[in-house]
Amino acid sequence: MPSLRLLSLSVCVAAALIAGCKQETPAPAADANANGAAATVAANADWQPAIDAFVAGYFERYPTAAANAGKHEYDGKLPDWSPQGLAATGTWLKEQRAKIAGFGDDKLDAQQRFQREYALSVIDGQLFYLEDSGFPNKNPAFYAGDLSPSMYLTRPYAPLPQRMNAFVAYQEALPKAAEQIRANLKGPLPASYIEFGNIVFGGLAQFFKDDAPKAFAEVPDTALQARFKASNAKAIEAMQGLSDWLSAQKPQATQDYAIGAERFAKMLKATERVELPLDQLKAIGEADLARNLAALKAACDQYAPGQALGACIEKVNADKPQGGAVQGARDQLVGLRKFLVDKDLVSIPGTEEARVEEAPPFNRTNFAYIEIPGPYEKNLPSVYYIAPPDPSWPKAEQDAYVPGKADLLFTSAHEVWPGHFLQSLHANRSQWTFAQLFVGYAYAEGWAHYTEEMMFDAGVDGATPEIHIGQLSNALLRDVRFLSAIGLHTGGMTVAQSEQMFKDKAFQDPGNARQQAARGTYDPGYLNYTLGKLMIMQLREDWTASRGGRSAWKAFHDQFLSYGGPPVPLVRAQMMGGPAETRLWQAPAAPASAAADAAPAPAPGTESGGG
Known part of the structure; x- marks a missing residue:
């Protein structure tokens, strides 16, 4: 279970596409990694x-x-x-x-020093899962x-x-x-x-x-x-x-799945170069969950006044894509790509497109994933696969399995435009082959998850309350993953408590809630969706603050994507010219009434069924 994955078929991670016009991985804005060595050292x-x-x-x-x-x-x-x-x-x-x-700082130029830290992070991640986990x-x-x-x-x-x-x-x-x-x-x-x-x-x-x-x-x-x-x-x-x-x-069988606080912290440092106290990480996750629940309540007050949040989400999900999920996603990709171009949000290198197909029978355990050929392949298509409902299920369950248009829109954004597929197009333009091959969990999933909220903020599909609810449904799922990973492995949270949190705070059906809670036990890194997103959001705010704010989003996105897929703190050092530090975006405090409505679940053990 590597923390840094070769770009290949993955339920979670995208891949690099056909090599085209090459773009050199940029050197840091300042010599952040030299530790005092002269920035003019010649390439080794x-x-x-x-x-x-x-x-x-x-x-x-x-x-x-x-x-x-x-x-x-x-x-x-x-x-x-x-x-x-x-x-x-x-x-x-x-x-x-x-x-x-x-290869010490005095032996490498600025770009090579960045590459050294990137390579060391890959090795440390592999060693953690091989020996420490x-x-x-x-x-x-x-x-x-x-x-x-x-x-x-x-x-x-x-x-x-x-x-x-x-x-x-x-x-x-x-x-x-x-x-x-x-x-x-x-x-x-x-x-x-x-x-x-x-x-x-x-x-x-x-x-x-x-x-x-x-x-x-x-x-x-x-x-x-x-x-x-x-x-x-x-x-x-x-x-x-x-x-x-x-x-x-x-x-x-036991319930002895927790890797413990010490190993969990070591995992974050080894695989993602994240060094924050776990209680601080948990508090940030709880705040983001509260933020998204408050936003959901506000959107539902407009879309379905007087209805409970669960009923509001059910109403959104009842608006199904015409022709089914596969045809719906095909239509959505056209609109998403056009939106990126019209709003000039990020460069689209090359002319490659991703097809949408029904998932093959042997790979239908997840609703959607994308297969993108590796960087050594030539002229092969990328395919965004969507699994159909099991025909043996009752008609009502089959109908419920197909997501609503708003939910599917952000799955399509996550997988293709401007998520994993676009990230792979940029990674593959890196002059450094290593950056085409190795993309980190928090970088890849953080970017794909970040783009969901970014697209809503930019006004995709009119940014209606219904569209907002679709975006927030995906954000809440990832927030609960974040808190479940920390709770299951460092806080004594039980699988049942995690499962209940997925039901109560992410509004997952019982089957998905069970699956998501179980995944947290054997994939403690699934907090990386929200972890990566919040690091990218903070980096965007800091980088664009002196470059025109929102008008600099495209420049930010292009530069961020140019690095391949290293730990986000290393990208921060390159773009900000400072140390490879961990900074996560945090929303301003919610109003008291909203905070009460959106309070996260109790800590494990404080209340029966909590967590």
Whole structure:
């Protein structure tokens, strides 16, 4: 579970697109990282070869990431998850860290010093999840991303027979991988980890049984089909066996999911370069939740006077997109892109577009995600996938699953214009390949979430109360994730308390509330949506204050996006010319009446059902 992810298929993170006109990653406005060294130090010719060697070594140890980036010589390979393999990777990362840190300030120019801190943050994030988190021995999510076969099925990077050959190699590698995962996981395991593992491993087994044969049925190569059949049977057995083993752990399941305050703080520092006391972070999150709840009440007072907030949101969600969610999103992308151009909010490099399609059967656990080919791919489409409701559900549940137009609008903004897809277009124009490859959790999700509120503030779709409610629904979900991550891992919050908060403060239905609360136990980093957004909002306010305020938004957005995807505090140092400090935007205090209406849920343990 890396904190800095290679740009590849992800439910949460975007990818870099086709390389086009290159734009050099800008040097800092002031020499923020020199620590007194002369800003005129010449570029070190040894620096880039050291980074190239790191990337090459990284691909060897994380072959799935390499293949997703477009290095298809790594197709079908999986990481070595044996204890010896994991230990060797940890040793290599520490050696690389020492080598890169050894380039002192007096040996690098200003831009290289920034690049050094960017590279060190990638290594520190990998080391945290590998060694400090304890996840290799407890958390199936550590392995889940590398097991996804989506690239071979949905990305047309090669003719189908070639992709089938890669898929067969992947299936052939699965039994060994499953054996390693099984040996690494040490019980007793948290109940939510077991459930997640069952969804992933059992879901893969079902996919291999039901869907994979159909995907390659038309390939006429009989020898390849025979290999497929043999490897498919073993892959089903391996994944089902892993799922069955996890199921057998349920009687001993625990609620011991918290990584603890010390490790949580270390995670934030290692992965995002965020250093703030956890009580201060929690207070900022509570204030943002209160801000958004107060805004929701004001919008609902206009849109549905006299109705409770939940009923108001239901009314908004009843206004469905014409033709369904896929067609609705297609229409929305046209309007969103035009709005960006008409309002001149951010540059759109290139002419690439994202298609909208129905999600394939094997990847419908999330309503929406975007697949963007890696930076080494050429001329491949990006696809914004939307999952249909399960046809086995009752008609009422199927209808409820399709979001309202206002909610869908901000999902489309988050995924495409001007969220993940646009961010990838900018990242891929970086002259530094490293910045195309590595994009941080808080940078990517923070940017995508930031754009939702930015688009509303800029007047998208008339910024009506209905549109505002759609934006706020997404913001409240991320606020509760932020508070749940802190509460579950550092404050004694139970899963039930988190689930109740998602119902009461984010107005989630019971199924989504359960899913969101469970995710917080195995993905403590999901606070990064709001964390990244609030850091970007504060940076925008500080940077534009001396550059014309709102009229400088486009310049701010373009410069922010030019860095690739480092921790936001490093971007702050580049843009503001000061230290790489953590500053989060905070709204002015709400009026007393609004604050009372919008008070966050009680702290865990203070009230039955609170949190």
